[in-house]
Amino acid sequence: xxxxxxxxxxxxxxxxxxxxxxxxxxxxxxxxxxxxxxxxxxxxxxxxxxxxxxxxxxxxxxxxxxxxxxxxxxxxxxxxxxxxxxxxxxxxxxxxxxxxxxxxxxxxxxxxxxxxxxxxxxxxxxxxxxxxxxxxxxxxxxxxxxxxxxxxxxxxxxxxxxxxxxxxxxxxxxxxxxxxxxxxxxxxxxxxxxxxxxxxxxxxxxxxxxxxxxxxxxxxxxxxxxxxxxxxxxxxxxxxxxxxxxxxxxxxxxxxxxxxxxxxxxxxxxxxxxxxxxxxxxxxxxxxxxxxxxxxxxxxxxxxxxxxxxxxxxxxxxxxxxxxxxxxxxxxxxxxxxxxxxxxxxxxxxxxxxxxxxxxxxxxxxxxxxxxxxxxxxxxxxxxxxxxxxxxxxxxxxxxxxxxxxxxxxxxxxxxxxxxxxxxxxxxxxxxxxxxxxxxxxxxxxxxxxxxxxxxxxxxxxxxxxxxxxxxxxxxxxxxxxxxxxxxxxxxxxxxxxxxxxxxxxxxxxxxxxxxxxxxxxxxxxxxxxxxxxxxxxxxxxxxxxxxxxxxxxxxxxxxxxxxxxxxxxxxxxxxxxxxxxxxxxxxxxx
Numbered sequence: 001x002x003x004x005x006x007x008x009x010x011x012x013x014x015x016x017x018x019x020x021x022x023x024x025x026x027x028x029x030x031x032x033x034x035x036x037x038x039x040x041x042x043x044x045x046x047x048x049x050x051x052x053x054x055x056x057x058x059x060x061x062x063x064x065x066x067x068x069x070x071x072x073x074x075x076x077x078x079x080x081x082x083x084x085x086x087x088x089x090x091x092x093x094x095x096x097x098x099x100x101x102x103x104x105x106x107x108x109x110x111x112x113x114x115x116x117x118x119x120x121x122x123x124x125x126x127x128x129x130x131x132x133x134x135x136x137x138x139x140x141x142x143x144x145x146x147x148x149x150x151x152x153x154x155x156x157x158x159x160x161x162x163x164x165x166x167x168x169x170x171x172x173x174x175x176x177x178x179x180x181x182x183x184x185x186x187x188x189x190x191x192x193x194x195x196x197x198x199x200x201x202x203x204x205x206x207x208x209x210x211x212x213x214x215x216x217x218x219x220x221x222x223x224x225x226x227x228x229x230x231x232x233x234x235x236x237x238x239x240x241x242x243x244x245x246x247x248x249x250x251x252x253x254x255x256x257x258x259x260x261x262x263x264x265x266x267x268x269x270x271x272x273x274x275x276x277x278x279x280x281x282x283x284x285x286x287x288x289x290x291x292x293x294x295x296x297x298x299x300x301x302x303x304x305x306x307x308x309x310x311x312x313x314x315x316x317x318x319x320x321x322x323x324x325x326x327x328x329x330x331x332x333x334x335x336x337x338x339x340x341x342x343x344x345x346x347x348x349x350x351x352x353x354x355x356x357x358x359x360x361x362x363x364x365x366x367x368x369x370x371x372x373x374x375x376x377x378x379x380x381x382x383x384x385x386x387x388x389x390x391x392x393x394x395x396x397x398x399x400x401x402x403x404x405x406x407x408x409x410x411x412x413x414x415x416x417x418x419x420x421x422x423x424x425x426x427x428x429x430x431x432x433x434x435x436x437x438x439x440x441x442x443x444x445x446x447x448x449x450x451x452x453x454x455x456x457x458x459x460x461x462x463x464x465x466x467x468x469x470x471x472x473x474x475x476x477x478x479x480x481x482x483x484x485x486x487x488x489x490x491x492x493x494x495x496x497x498x499x500x501x502x503x504x505x506x507x508x509x510x511x512x513x514x515x516x517x518x519x520x521x522x523x524x525x526x527x528x529x530x531x532x533x534x535x536x537x538x539x540x541x542x543x544x545x546x547x548x549x550x551x552x553x554x555x556x557x558x559x560x561x562x563x564x565x566x567x568x569x570x571x572x573x574x575x576x577x578x579x580x581x582x583x584x585x586x587x588x589x590x591x
Contacts, residue, residue, distance in 0.1 A: 142515030178210030314341030364391030409511035451584030
């Protein structure tokens with residue numbers, strides 16, 4: 001390992017981004033252009049035989065089976081499947097069968113093309129995205145999510161929640177069917193993109209929840225859908241990672257600004273120039289780009305009109321450099337700013353940046369241990385008279401860098417949210433919405449469905465309102481890996497992930513996270529091992545040993561079965577590719 005890589009590992013999450021950008025040859029950031037698909041080899045996502053875990057065929061079969069069950073009146077029971085997972089499989093996410101209505105983008109955002117007729121998308125007991133002021137459909141959640149107007153007004157409206165948007169991974173890269181699109185052919189496939197990702201078993205281990213091909217301006221429509229999804233979960237806006245000032249990612253930035261305003265004028269986009277990726281040393285160049293995006297109605301501004309600028313790894317440039325950039329925004333472009341730098345090393349740089357900053361943030365760690373430093377950081381920011389934007393994360397696993405953090409099922413998600421709540425953070429940034437190459441996604445995905453986003457809806461309600469919402473529906477969340485942490489893959493992968501320094505120790509567990517209206521028995525099955533535990537009312541986490549086969553859980557009260565969930569991806573001892581991301585499913589989103 002080179003000294004550069006050793007230093008990057010010690011620096012913690014996201015310090016490796018600059019190295020990643022160079023090593024991947026910027027391919028991921030230009031993947032929306034000029035596809036030349038290689039002959040389609042057999043993907044590790046499509047293994048046959050006893051493994052039975054590859055997702056797209058599984059999803060299709062699940063949808064058909066659910067439809068048959070619905071038509072014949074057969075109730076789904078997770079305990080009727082056999083231990084090897086050969087029975088009925090519940091789908092974790094339903095692709096759109098009909099695209100929602102598309103609003104034509106304004107001039108400059110994209111071509112105005114004929115649009116499909118409006119049609120309501122099929123959802124799993126949850127709204128695809130409530131409009132401004134509308135009461136969201138929350139039957140998928142264990143509680144009633146407050147109306148957007150409630151979450152955006154008063155004290156709740158001052159507590160803002162953003163999700164970090166990473167432009168290389170939109171819902172679709174080529175508007176093809178999910179069984180043969182760019183994600184499937186090249187990113188999930190160990191031999192994709194002419195084998196360039198073979199050393200680490202493929203670029204990605206998960207992907208956005210598939211969408212059907214669309215007519216018209218499909219890229220713009222897909223961005224609108226992502227805004228709807230985030231808004232329906234209670235998120236106030238995106239922090240937009242500005243990776244480049246030209247090309248496909250820059251185009252997506254402009255389209256996202258327009259899409260956000262078209263869907264919900266209250267949904268805001270905070271500009272986050274990525275200083276590990278942008279190739280300019282001229283503050284005037286950056287100021288011009290920020291001004292261009294900052295004029296969009298969706299750009300996040302404070303109530304006094306100042307444009308919020310929150311650069312990633314701000315310490316890459318000096319305070320003098322940033323002072324010049326902010327002054328150019330004011331004098332040359334007429335834009336007053338509120339500077340909220342995000343640091344990889346907050347402690348080393350907060351003092352020097354304080355005179356020019358409205359607030360501070362950092363990227364944070366991705367394991368459930370070592371989160372106590374958050375309390376110190378929030379206090380330091382507040383003592384300096386600055387706001388604090390707290391990072392909240394779910395997990396981190398990077399095949400192409402050979403590192404991962406032990407997330408402990410949902411322990412990291414819960415721990416980072418609790419720190420934001422208890423320590424009095426002003427804003428929250430979910431890190432990330434959709435960076436699938438780092439395995440940090442909160443967005444609905446193929447392997448997690450809405451699990452992490454739904455859980456965040458609960459915690460953001462606590463964060464914004466200051467109180468725990470009443471649990472009104474029994475809901476179970478089931479998370480586990482599909483392989484043991486020590487598994488040695490049998491394929492051609494040679495770079496394996498190892499724990500990052502400071503992470504919790506690796507563990508092999510299934511977690512049943514229950515939200516119950518009143519105490520109940522929860523029946524569980526992990527492979528061939530069946531058990532029960534008594535869960536109290538409210539939120540409760542129960543850990544079970546990971547074993548080969550599928551996992552299920554079901555609420556039972558007074559001998560009557562209630563909410564049930566199956567994680568439809570079986571655990572194997574023999575695996576072709578290392579995959580250390582946690583998979584998730586929720587009882588609230590059965591079809």
